[in-house]
Amino acid sequence: MEVTVHDKSITNEQKNEKRTITSPATSLGILRKQLAAHIGIERIGGFLFQYGWEMGVAGGKKSENSDKTLEELVIEGPLLHIKSGQITGIDHTCDITYNQDGEFSTLFGRGEWIGSYEVEQHLRFIGESDKPICHTLSGYASGFMSTVFDKPLLAKELTCIGAGDEQCKWVIKPQEEWEEDVEHDVEILNKTPIVKELEATYDNLVDQKQIVTKLSDFQKQLTKEVVNGQGLQTLANIAFTTIGLPVIIEGLNFEKLSSAGLSDEELKFIKSDTVDQIHYLKKQNEYPQSFREKTFHMNAYQRVVVPVLVQQEVLGYCSFIIHDVKKSNHEEIYLFLDHLSNATALILLKEKVAFESFERMKGNFLDQILDGKMEAAELLNKGRYVEIDFKQPYRLIVLDYKDEHTTLEEEFLYEEHALEATFKYFSKANIQVLAGHRKGKLVILLIESNHINPIIKEFYDYMTDKFKNHRLKIGVSNSQTGIEKAKETYEEAIIALRLAIRKQIVHFKDLGIVGILINSNNIEGIHTIAEQELKELYHMVDNKSDELFETLYFFLMNGGNLKNTSIDLSLSMSGLRHRIQKIEELLDKDLRDPDVANHLLLILKALIVLKKIDLR
Template sequence: MSVRITEENYSHEAVKENRKIITSASVFGILRQQLVKNIGIKRIKGFLFHYGWEMGINVANEALQTDSSIENLIKHGPILHIKNGHISGIKHDCTFELDEKKQIRDFYSFGTWYESYEAEEHIKRFGQSDGPVCHTLIGFASGFMSTVFGEPLLARETACVGKGDPECRWIMKPKKDWEMELQDPHELDFYNETTIVKELELTYDQLLDQKNVVTRLAHFQNQLTEEIINGSGLQTIADMVYQMVQIPIIVEDNVHRTITYSGIDSDTYLLLASDMENYLQKIQLKTNPLLPFRKKIIKTSIQERLITPILLQKQVIGYCSFFYEDIKNHYHEEDYLFLDRFANAASLILLNEKTKFETFERMKGSFLEQILENRLPASEIIKRGKYTGVNLEQNYYIAIMEYKKTQGSIEDDFLLQEQIFETTFRYFKEKKHHILAGHRDGNMVLFITNETLQNKAIQNAMQEYFDYMHQNFPRSHFKLGISRLGEDINQALRCYEEAAIALRLAFKKKIVPFQSLGIVGVLINSKNISAIKMIAKQELGALYNIQDHKMVELLKTLYIFLLNGGKLEQTMLDLALSMSGLRHRISRIESLLEKDLRDAQEMHQLLLIIKSLIAMGEITFD
């Protein structure tokens, strides 16, 4: 079977104007459905608005060819809405005022659409919407009226059947009025919405830029890795980073002291550092002066910095900064990618330096242990000492520091020991003092030469070290014992024992030189241990029973009482006792000793005996 369509089926009428196409509302519903499928429901608002806008402009231009007044044209628009089947009816009120140049001085329009085809088709194909859906009608009305008045007029739906309202209502105002009234300026984005083609072009350009950044970043990372593998120092890598990114770079420690910089001269750096110090002093009054664990942009009157921390073992050990001379031409997000990788590289380099330094210091601690145990002859010790940077032919002191945390587990004690070790290394490194340091019997042992002290008294030097440690570990308790001056390396063990004796007697004073012990030091140093014990047993009687807790408490009370020269008030404060409780204890002690504690000679002898027992390690008071 064949079917032929003859020529008579074609219209021979010439189409001089726009050809009229007759179609149903469902066709626009299908178009809407396909648009949602292909470009998404969020984008169809702008697409349909501009589609309606162009139709409104086209119809308005046709209407303007007539000699109709503006009033008639305003009436003509809704009629065309109805004729085209967009709506079945309309209510429309429009108030406007023009100036002498026929420009809008005041304009306000509102109305109601009945049986909007857009609302019906949207509900039929997508169900009820969260917002208005008559985008084509809004666009048509806006385009038509904007063309008639020659100025941008925008209609917005305030109610819509498509979102469950009983009717579709709208308001029209000049675009500039909407911009001033709307709290969210993005509500008018659909009016200037970028076309899909343009958006794709912008996306492509952005992807191309991102590709270039990723390529540069990969090359940058490879260069950093290669330099780290080759063992390059921080200055070398900082110079390389500046050559690659052409942004001056500054590296500082966690208290903003200079580590290195590149891309600026020393005078400029000093100026920037002074300016940054002033900035930090100002913010210190209100906030934590330490910068955060993430990037930060700091702006002052003379500089702008992009800063990121250098993290090591979850602690901030320094900061890397990009310094911008021209604060207009830079991109923080892109620059941060490079700065962050440099900070990671700096962390690895500083970790390597820290590990090498601590390994060397621990080796020196092991060497100190060999010296104290007399494992090596003096000549060998002096020769090896040269490799540690310590001249062991110099006179020296040995100091022992005891440290205890108020509360903590075994793990906390171990961690504290490591922290004490590292902090001690850092303290003497910053002072550029070459010493030997190590652990022995749970205490920190320091070997310090006269050359290191640089004519400073040993007690003053140790006081500075003590204060530094107490500042860094405020919840820990420290005591220090200092030996007499050692003149020969073979006397190291003797000096260690002197420092240990002084440490045991550091009760009321936190730093005790052995030389201050007087006769006690001489007695113990003379190895009269058995004689001292015999005298102690004879003079202290029942109090010399270290197994009995009550006797130890009474002996401690006696010791504090004697240290205070028999002053009850001070002893009461030191022991946190009431006066009546203290008097009872003193009376009990006198009864056990059968001695008068007001006798100066008896007091002196008893104090000497107790100090000797403490110095020998026979008794300890917490």
């Protein structure tokens, strides 16, 4: 079969008339589905609105060429809408207002679209939405009415069957009136064409690629210098050269570790400014004790800060100083600061590990000293390697804590933290010490100085604040000369620690005759005297023996004062009197006799040191 198609010329009248292409609703549903797949469900609204708008404008221009009034055109618009097949029916009411001179002023329309093809196709190809989806219908109504009235009018769908509502209800009014309604979005009329958006997206991707490349190169430079053993100043110089902003790397108290791009005067001013700002924020309860990132807004500049984290502990801060805020992108600055902070953390971690390794080596050396198996000459010789002159007078400090741990792992963790805190304290105080653990206690060899007692007190306060859940006690030896006597000096600190019952810090020199007695190793003699003087109380093995020893000790320590003893023991006065009477009966002694009291107190202290009784 032969089919012939003859080309026919188009008349001038046909040329002036825009062509109309009809297509089934299903094809528009497929188009909708593809748009959602390629540009995203959130973006198809603007695209379809513009599509409907153009159709509405075309219909409006065609209608406005007629002799019909505005009221008649308002009626014709919905009829054209139905004729296009987009809806099957409409319920429409429109109020038009004119000025005194008869010119159009404003309009308010509302109604319901019946049989929306968009609802049908959206539910078929995409599914139910969480917001109205009749975008082409809104666009058509907006375009038609804006063209007819020569004024930007915007139709907005308020409820939609496609979003689970019972009806597709809409409202149309001037665009500026929508702008006053914060509940509705009017940007849809001003949507950037997709091609333009793609161009902008491409430009943005190019910019992002440049930033990522720059950030990657920055990280490589930092890593290379860290691997090569360079210090913090090198990192600061690289950051300043790369970013072009002044940089500061500081310690935990904002003391400068390194900087670039700032004079000493500027650094001094910035530190003062920052400290004042922090004090102010603390007063306002707005300053975070630990923060991931923060921007301090000063009068003439901004300071962008990121902490340096090592093993989940803040060891310092990295900052960029911004003078021209408008030209700076804080998000990018934070990215570069994060990399600088990580590189700084590696250097500080390296220094921390080296420092702690050295301190632990010194702790092992302390163990050897306390074992007493090395000659004095060898000790003096090795002392040079740990930077301590053993020819100087020294003291030994033993720190113990009330064991609140439930597992060996928790106890080990505490010991590690306690040792680390000790290193930090004495390093910051610029005091050379040997420190380590021995028999579950922290032992410190400290070179004697004129301010030894305040130093020990400050160290106790520091540790107490650091470990609030522990009851710490310290025993301090006498000052000693000759490192070969360290073992005996350690025993003095242990004896003092055992008598730290009412005080947190006890010096061996304050023990008087008790210290001398125990230090003379007269252990057998002490037990013999205790057995003779304490009689049945010494041999009691039931649970009441401890409370009777405790009652006797505090009664004698308080000089026989019942009120103070009652407070120390948290015991009623009648209960205390009953115990005192029982003790006097067991000992067959008058506890208010000064000679008897002093004699018994000396024996009790000796037993405490020998761990015969434990009152802590």
